Amino acid sequence: MSVLLVREDREYLVEPGEELQTDLGVLTVPDDPEPGATLETHLGEQFRVRRLRGPDLFHHLERT
Numbered sequence: 001m002s003v004l005l006v007r008e009d010r011e012y013l014v015e016p017g018e019e020l021q022t023d024l025g026v027l028t029v030p031d032d033p034e035p036g037a038t039l040e041t042h043l044g045e046q047f048r049v050r051r052l053r054g055p056d057l058f059h060h061l062e063r064t
Helices: 054-060
Strands: 003-007 009-014 019-022 025-028 036-039 046-051
Touching: 009 019
Parallel strands: none
Antiparallel strands: 003 009, 003 046, 019 025, 036 046
C-alpha cells in the first residue's frame, strides 16, 4: 500500500521498500512504514509518513 511522505510544502507518493531521491537527499522507505513516523534522508532531512486519504488520490495518481 502506498504512503505519502510529507515535508513542509512537499509531498511524495511512494511504495514501501522504494528509494526516493530528492535534492534533500536519498531516503529508503522501510517495508512497513507506520503513519506518523519520521524518516530521514542520508543528509538528515526529515519527512513524515502519512496514510493516503481520498483527496490525496486526486493530487498524486495519474488520470487514465
